[in-house]
Amino acid sequence: MTRAWTCYRAALRNYASRAFVVGNPTLYSALLFLAITPSWVAKVGPGLRHGTTAAMDHAGANPLSMTAFMGMTSISTYYWRQVGESLATTIPGFLAAELRAGLTVVALLFVALTIPLLWCGLPVAGAAAFVAFSFTFAAGGRPVRGEKRSLKWLRVGIMTGGALFSFIPQWQIWLLFLPWPLAAGIVAVCGTLVVLGMTYHAGRTQAEQEQAENRADSRRTSVMQPGVVGRTLGHLMLWQPPMLRQAPLPPTLARPLGPAGILLMALASVTGMLAISAMTASIMVLMHEGAFAPIFRDTARGGLVTLPGVTLMVLSNWLLNRKDWPFFFMAGRYGSRVAFARTMFRAYRLNVLLWGVGVIVPVMLVLVLLGSVPGAAAGWLGVLLVLMFTGACYGSSVPLIWRELGGKGVTIAAGMAAYMAMILANPVVLYRAHHADLAIAASLAIFVAGMAVSQVAPRQLTRMDWPFDGE
Structure with missing residues (x-):
């Protein structure tokens, strides 16, 4: 005892x-x-x-x-x-x-x-x-x-x-x-x-574990060949135009999907959000909380405007795993550590733009179809949302400006703060609340701040130790 x-x-x-x-x-x-x-x-x-x-x-x-x-x-x-x-x-x-x-x-x-x-x-x-x-x-x-x-x-x-x-x-x-x-x-x-x-x-x-090893040893591994439709869809999702093809990059920055694949993934996310909204509206109707159409419209709008923020959280994790950076640095023709760090940031910027446009375009189209955003305002609101998304994606890089604050925990907290800023200052939400001027100001401010961080952070990153094993 x-x-x-x-x-x-x-x-x-x-x-x-x-x-x-x-x-x-x-x-x-x-x-x-x-x-x-x-x-x-x-x-x-x-x-x-x-x-x-x-x-x-x-x-x-x-x-x-x-x-x-x-x-x-x-x-x-x-x-x-x-x-x-x-x-x-x-x-x-x-x-x-x-x-x-x-x-x-x-x-x-x-x-x-x-x-x-x-x-x-x-x-x-x-x-x-x-x-x-x-x-x-x-x-x-x-x-x-x-x-x-x-x-x-x-x-x-x-x-x-x-x-x-x-x-x-x-x-x-x-x-x-x-x-x-x-x-x-x-x-x-x-x-x-x-x-x-x-x-x-x-x-x-x-x-x-022992049973899994025994099963793996006792059975033959069969590889299923995809059909014509599967191969075509796979090639479409992976295809990238020559201007977007990249040299070998660390896994956190590698882009396995091309523009079509990113768009299809975004459409799948939007479809899933609409399905969940329909299910929620059905439950509310059964509980006599209102009619299906307005509940579905409000729930879908609330879910769709969060999708860019969720994408931001996924992309912001690229700085958390740097243990394979020395191998790519020594194997590539990057020159100095500064050149390598700037290459990483350029690759990240391209990923941010592709995912931002790929996610925000279908989101804005569905919001217009739902009547949540007028068609005349959808274009400039979409541009503002892309600018805000691009700038906010550099939120996780802010701690790099101060070398002593470059740890994992602070990096995640900074990314979470950027996510919260994007949710609270979302131009679509501000526009619907009749604060169009505030939507423009917030989007431009976050974009400019993000671009400033993207210019300063690479040189600061070169002064930190690689690999990055935690705090």
């Missing part, structure tokens, strides 16, 4: 040490969202204490939801890094101590994040359900080693239900004001998902 308690205290102590921070960039994102929580509380708190939720309709999304998501992700990242080591299973009591310590930190985070909601005057049951629901995607999204198939499908089912629920308008208000029996049920389900998502079945994992 004494040994188990000692192991537990040692594992718990690591969460308050540098070991938890190193290589855990989502922790910085959680702190960023936590920092903007007081402003949200100041907006909605007075109204909620007087029994009205009108302020929540204009205060935007609750940042505590993303704080809980990022915080749970950072805990999960550290936990699986600890138990995933090859020596973890050989140390008596190590896995159990890490599990208990991880669940303890999750419980402390859960209590800490409910306090601001209670401060606003929200009911205890609703606040607990909201925070627990925000843990869902971080706890259930990571593959669990050695998990039974039935438990895996249970996690997938819970996550799918949560994803569909989050697309319903005013889902946050529903959660925060749930009757206590339903809120208790949500807390229990989400708590179960957290425990399942942090349970490592060491023995079953080893058995699965």
Whole structure:
């Protein structure tokens, strides 16, 4: 008993040490969202204490939801890094101590994040359900080693239900004001998902690896040849005109898809968003919350304007993995390190322009068809959105200006800040709110700032160490 308690205290102590921070960039994102929580509380708190939720309709999304998501992700990242080591299973009591310590930190985070909601005057049951629901995607999204198939499908089912629920308008208000029996049920389900998502079945994992190796050795590998349509579609998606073909680049900058492939991927994303919006509208109609057409139109518009931001988040990760840069630098005819860094930034700029135009064009066309944007304004709004997207994509490069701030965590936090800036200053949203002049000013300001960073950052990047292994 004494040994188990000692192991537990040692594992718990690591969460308050540098070991938890190193290589855990989502922790910085959680702190960023936590920092903007007081402003949200100041907006909605007075109204909620007087029994009205009108302020929540204009205060935007609750940042505590993303704080809980990022915080749970950072805990999960550290936990699986600890138990995933090859020596973890050989140390008596190590896995159990890490599990208990991880669940303890999750419980402390859960209590800490409910306090601001209670401060606003929200009911205890609703606040607990909201925070627990925000843990869902971080706890259930990571593959669990050695998990039974039935438990895996249970996690997938819970996550799918949560994803569909989050697309319903005013889902946050529903959660925060749930009757206590339903809120208790949500807390229990989400708590179960957290425990399942942090349970490592060491023995079953080893058995699965051995079975997979045996199956691979015993069967012949068959390669399916695509048909004519598949080959044609594949060539179309990969084709690039001569002016866009590039020399070998690091994987984070390589562009496997051509312009047609990027456009098809964007169309698939738009189609998926429309399908989810239709499903959400159908659920709302069944719940007698209104007619299908206006709900579908509002939900689709809200989802479509976020697609450029999601693309920005994906592209902004190019600076996080530089471990193969020395090989490309030595193998290529780049000359100096400055020339190599500028080549990387030029390749990134080209990727940004291709993805920006490829995503924003279908988004604007669908917004015009939905009647959310007049056709006469769609052209210049689309240009503003491309300019803002191009400038915001350099947000993750801002920490390079200060060499001591070039770490992974700060890079991700800067990219998240750029994402938030693009969501809040989206020219389409500002135009619909009758702030066309502000839309123009914000788009041009972000574009100019991004271009300035793209000129300064390459030289600063050459002064940093490669490879980039973390902080």
